[in-house]
Amino acid sequence: MKTLVLVWVALLALLAATAASSFVPLGGWNSAINLAISCAKALLVAIFFMHLRHAGALLRLVAVAALLWLGILFGLSSADFGARTISPAPWSLRY
Amino acid sequence: MLYAAAITTFFFVGGAAATLIRLELATPASDLVSAETYNKLFTIHGVIMVWFFLIPSIPAVLGNFLVPLMVGAKDMAFPRLNLASWYLYVLGGIFTVATLLAGGVDTGWTFYTPYSTMFSNGAVLLAVCGVFVVGFSSILTGLNIIVTVHRLRAPGLTWFRLPLFVWANYATSLILLLATPVLAMTLVLVALERFFYVGVFDPSRGGDPLLFQHLFWFYSHPAVYIMVLPAMGVASEIIPCFARRPVFGYRFMAYAILAIASIGFLVWGHHMFVSGQSLYAGLVFSLLSFLVAIPSAIKVFNWTATLYKGSITFSAPMLYALGFVGLFTIGGMTGLFLASIALDVHLTDTYFVIAHFHYIMVGGSVMCYLGGIHFWWPKISGRMYPEGWGRAGALLIFFGFNLTFFPQYLLGWLGMPRRYHEYPPELQLLNVFSSAGAVVLALGYLLPLGYLGWSLFFGRKAPDNPWGATGLEWQTASPPPKHNFRDIPEVHAGPYGYDPAR
């Protein structure tokens, strides 16, 4: 019970952190911080609220597998988008 | 049983569309049907055969029945979920029939954007709804099978004592679970784009039509393994039984199944070698595609080795299974041509690809579905099918299949593109062979429908274990009682305890 309260307080603190940090101009780092804080919050929820801390290996495996497969989807697709070269358009070659 | 009836119906609807396609292609000109009708025919053929037949066939019909029997359980882990999954299948089917009534859809089963989102006039939304709903039916089936295998195994039945059919269905279910949701959401995006113009696939708003292809093939390539892995499982049950000896390299076979299921997720980009995907992504996907061929090769070698020193009877199920190994070998070998990225540039979107995937899906999945139906028919129905008719049917289908699809390899290499209702006149001879084969094949498929239906009422009563097989499913009555077993069996040894010397 005490753990749950602590986790709840931590979650609200992280929320405040992510909201506040978005007012500081950091360029690309804003998104990185937001993403990292979201991951931290989701982890707190999964580990404590969803009892992954006490769950067996199988349930942990399921949770990790879903993330891993999402990673495959994002990773290999991004490999294409990241490595594309686009031929110049004819009208970009000025006459 | 409910599944079997519904799926058979869709198989024959899809088959009728295929027959019409082949009849149209008997001549180079467009004469039997118009271009638009032709496009709708191959779309409905693809949609029905992929989502309403091939994907649910073995897992839903045989898997739901056999997996609990084979693990020694009273039922699936969630019986009510199983029924829900059947209702979803029927609901998806209703959408698909509604699509037909609304005039059909002409996007191809791949629903490529921007054609499907902005240009097609067909009932895209209805078709997409059908596939979306049936997708959830597969997800629930997969979930049920996984929980059953994990939680309901009989005492003593360790992982490496499971029959390969269970392994195959387990791996298939993993793919169903991890891939199908991606398809579902991708189709939602297509529908949203079509009606609200979201713009995720629209280049003028920062989207990309190729994004759709990535998302689509992330599901649809693993879907090929959804279709063929259960077929491999069926073959791995039938061959040891009729060769009267244990399967060769059981552990390797199980590992190969898991390897195919997981590497299969990493190769989807090989459908996109000429799509404008980046060169480097193409090369990565080509390499990974070769890797997934290796476990498949291992399985073919091991099935062949299982015949060595056996005592082989050529009953109908065995004929189907051996036919499967042969056709799968040809289909797999031609897959290497397509994985070879430079060859794929010439061969992709031609009849070579059509022939390749029909060798895998029809030569693989359908042969094994029929083989499995014959093998477990006594258990399912409590009746024996007529053996002579069974063998004749298997041979006829094998012959008709090769006549239909082998010429298509040649057509593809010569450069006949797919989804053409008209083609250069010099290619007519090969097309005539193919169309003639399709007629034979259609007759071949009607044959089992006839005699299996007959045997349901007039067939000889089946004993509990007509093949002298060793699986747990043969240790209970035919058909099994309400809770499968009177007493939950205990397992003390691995599967396939056959002895060829006896």
Next chain:
Amino acid sequence: MATIPLASAEAGAERARLGMWLFLATEAMFFGPLFFGYVHSRLADSAAFASGSHHMHFWLGTINTAVLLTSSFTMAISVHGKERIRGTLGLTFVLGAAFLLIKGYEYGSEIPEVLAAKGAEQVFYLLYFAMTGLHAIHLLIGLGLVAWLFLSAHGRRAGTPVEIVGLYWHFVDAVWLFLYPMFYLLERYSA
């Protein structure tokens, strides 16, 4: 056939737990393409996304996140508690409903802006509606489940059904934790 009631109840709970986690894995994959589409479209025109984000109600979004986190907290207490969990279940329901009401108010005030938007900014809005809308549908299902727990006998005593619904509730909450910065917090400093 001898049955041991306690053991079989525990076996049923194990089955349900595994089933729910597998289902949540499919849910994660289900949301996947939307997230990827968002990333792709945002990289194509991040300025339009930032300007779209400036039209979001920052305070309502932030308060809503806090509301949802608190509902997860009360849900976790319900799962954890042994008896008399009806209070926390009810609180969870009220917080979930509050979230949806606030969200509904936001939707109402944003529709004119969507109609006026053009190009990539409109993509931002439509993705916002698609993703938060899908989330809201999930939450609505969650509310239904919580209401069912509250009204049925399960509300009296913590058990497997409460735990399973809890898993679902927390998952829906976790999805929102990502949606919130993606739509509300883009380049807030320049707003």
Next chain:
Amino acid sequence: MNATTPLWALPAASDTASRVDALFLVVLAVTGAVTLAIFAVMAVFAIRYRRGSPAQRASPPTQSRVVELTWTFTPLAVFLCFFAWAALVYGSFYRADPAAMTIYVVGKQWMWKAQHANGRREIDELHLPAGQPVRLVLSSEDVIHSFFVPAFRIKQDAVPGRYTAISFTPTRPGVYRLHCAEYCGTDHANMGGRVYVMQPAAFAQWLEQGPSGASLAAQGFELFRRLGCSGCHDARSSVHAPELDGVYGRTVHLADGRTIVADEPYLRDSILLPKKDVVAGFEPIMPSFQGQVSEADLSALISFLKSLQPGGPSGK
């Protein structure tokens, strides 16, 4: 020279074709041999170990680590060779010769439109000189199409909104089939034509015939004058019409109070449906050009308008 080379002969008419064919034959030989070997072994086992045959069956092997590892790693080695070779050939499709001749090809339901560097256009036909490296730059006006010439063994999708490219050198004069290989709608099967590979001298002669223009934008400028647009939209004109310098991308205030960004769809609408979005402060006097300008003219006009950026070179 006018008869199309029949497909059953599958001519090899480019450098890429001979490279692909060599790879194909080797892969065919290896996979064919292995397939036949598997079938032969299966047949021998099936006959020898049929039920009731006198063959010796004692202690059939159930596993052998050595055998299984052998038939895991041998295919792996062979596959890696296939992969490397195929990757090398594939790379050559996308490595353009610096001296390559660039041709722009646009797919459209259901035709192929090509434009040569000197402005010569052709539809459903493509003339190429033998021995000259060629680079095709492809795009699409509507859905995804795929440019497929079996005799060259090349295929490349044309994707709307972006450009893709493929390079090759035609080697053998003749007439070859051109197809669309990516399903694109009702008349997909009829979207195709002929590729004429000509002797360089004959090609040079062909290229000089017919209309030519410096570029799409310059052609747009021609159209702009010919259709009479400049009569009203010129700064010196007495007619009260909007000035078009830098119009592209500008935020336009409309007569009904809306504002709109002058993007391509807006410019297109302004030419075809001028009454739809009238700019504030102007009378709706512009005539519609619906039916007078083709898609190609439209894209030329729009690219001319896009070139009228402040500071940028203009067509005037």
